[in-house]
Amino acid sequence: MCINRRTLCLLYGACPASLLTGLFLLLNHGITEHIMRILSIETSCDETAVSIVEVAGEFPTATYTLLGNALFSQVDIHKEYGGVFPQVAKREHAKTLVPMLEKALREAELYEVGETAIDNETMLRETLSREAGLADDLLAFLARTTLPECDMIAVTSGPGLEPALWVGVSFAKALAQVLGCPVVPVNHMEGHILASLYDVEVDDALAPISFPALALLVSGGHTELVLMKNWGQYEKVGQTRDDAVGEAFDKVARLMGLPYPGGPEIGKRAALAREAKLPPYGEKVLPRPMVHSDDFDFSYAGLKTAVRNLIGDKTLTEDEKSALARDFEDAAIESLYTKTVKAVDHFGINTLIIGGGVSANNFLRQTFTEKLLATHPHIEVYLPHRHLSTDNSVMIALAGHAQLATARTAGAIAYIRADGNRSL
Ligand code: KG4
Ligand code: ZN
Numbered sequence: 001m002c003i004n005r006r007t008l009c010l011l012y013g014a015c016p017a018s019l020l021t022g023l024f025l026l027l028n029h030g031i032t033e034h035i036m037r038i039l040s041i042e043t044s045c046d047e048t049a050v051s052i053v054e055v056a057g058e059f060p061t062a063t064y065t066l067l068g069n070a071l072f073s074q075v076d077i078h079k080e081y082g083g084v085f086p087q088v089a090k091r092e093h094a095k096t097l098v099p100m101l102e103k104a105l106r107e108a109e110l111y112e113v114g115e116t117a118i119d120n121e122t123m124l125r126e127t128l129s130r131e132a133g134l135a136d137d138l139l140a141f142l143a144r145t146t147l148p149e150c151d152m153i154a155v156t157s158g159p160g161l162e163p164a165l166w167v168g169v170s171f172a173k174a175l176a177q178v179l180g181c182p183v184v185p186v187n188h189m190e191g192h193i194l195a196s197l198y199d200v201e202v203d204d205a206l207a208p209i210s211f212p213a214l215a216l217l218v219s220g221g222h223t224e225l226v227l228m229k230n231w232g233q234y235e236k237v238g239q240t241r242d243d244a245v246g247e248a249f250d251k252v253a254r255l256m257g258l259p260y261p262g263g264p265e266i267g268k269r270a271a272l273a274r275e276a277k278l279p280p281y282g283e284k285v286l287p288r289p290m291v292h293s294d295d296f297d298f299s300y301a302g303l304k305t306a307v308r309n310l311i312g313d314k315t316l317t318e319d320e321k322s323a324l325a326r327d328f329e330d331a332a333i334e335s336l337y338t339k340t341v342k343a344v345d346h347f348g349i350n351t352l353i354i355g356g357g358v359s360a361n362n363f364l365r366q367t368f369t370e371k372l373l374a375t376h377p378h379i380e381v382y383l384p385h386r387h388l389s390t391d392n393s394v395m396i397a398l399a400g401h402a403q404l405a406t407a408r409t410a411g412a413i414a415y416i417r418a419d420g421n422r423s424l
């Protein structure tokens with residue numbers, strides 16, 4: 001059943017404390033057993049994304065139907081600067097959120113011309129006061145649109161770029177004030193974990209995993225190994241001591257003069273080099289930092305410096321770029337692989353979940369399936385569908401539902417904050 005918006009407003013009103021009460025009523029009344037509609041928002045870095053997901057059944061066996069999914073990548077804007085500038089990302093999110101909401105609603109066939117009543121315009125403007133132009137855009141949109149019912153808004157609250165995160169968080173709060181529904185502040189990294197388990201092509205469900213599970217999270221800001229003894233129970237057992245692996249891909253690409261974001265470029269070049277069997281670029285093999293250390297940590301700054309030293313002030317030929325991309329990729333993935341297998345053995349892991357932007361890398365996928373399964377045939381390995389590897393809002397809806405089901409949400413919406421350093 002989809003809870004009626006009017007009923008929710010009557011039940012909880014629109015004040016933050018009563019919305020919190022609403023969340024607990026949702027839990028206590030077992031609404032997760034029925035159909036619920038989640039509106040999810042992601043703005044942690046340079047993707048502005050809004051999804052509408054309908055959930056039937058209970059976590060973790062629910063079916064998640066993706067009704068609408070709108071994503072705008074700011075990559076062409078950031079390309080000019082060779083990286084993401086938080087203030088530029090913030091401005092672009094503020095400009096793009098309302099168009100993405102409209103796009104997701106239209107795709108879901110939930111867009112309806114009309115008007116949405118607003119009880120307290122002053123409060124809505126106050127909520128969006130730091131996001132240039134967003135209050136005006138949203139009010140103009142609501143003046144021509146009847147928003148559909150929604151049971152919950154899931155929004156990324158961290159980790160990520162804090163100015164960028166705030167835009168999504170404020171937008172979620174403003175929409176919650178209008179719709180009278182609760183907001184669940186989602187951990188972006190939990191989103192990546194759930195994205196890897198979501199089978200969007202076959203049954204719209206999460207893979208049934210057996211614990212203990214291990215998640216290898218590899219993105220532009222994170223490289224970590226997370227032990228999961230149960231749903232919602234996360235223990236970080238290893239992490240990078242300096243750069244994240246995605247950051248290393250991006251920086252190395254930049255050193256080679258490849259466009260931002262460098263990860264996919266390195267991947268393509270490395271594949272060319274393997275196919276053409278190009279010889280190694282340097283005489284010495286690149287380092288595999290920390291592969292022999294007595295822990296589950298990683299390090300990528302030294303590898304990046306080694307590449308920088310190899311290039312020096314030379315201008316690389318196309319073949320040299322490809323050979324070096326392959327050599328770097330070999331080293332980067334080997335360190336991920338070695339430490340992950342070590343953790344798999346140490347913790348007696350049955351399920352390995354790999355998530356985050358770098359999980360789109362073909363060589364990583366190949367290594368963690370073919371090579372790992374040759375030595376550990378009993379292990380289930382889950383990787384996200386390609387379009388869910390990098391940042392998206394579908395994963396935020398999934399993680400929001402997981403969080404709701406395992407009752408880890410606390411705090412009235414007035415107290416929900418963006419937290420750039422939020423940890424699992
Ligand atoms: O998860 P994500 O989309 O954003 C963050 O949360 O950081 O990850 C982005 C990172 C970037 O560093 C990007 O270069 C890397 O993922 N990436 C890749 C590939 N696609 C994206 N790295 C290697 N190979 C790829 N195919
Ligand atoms: Zn991410």
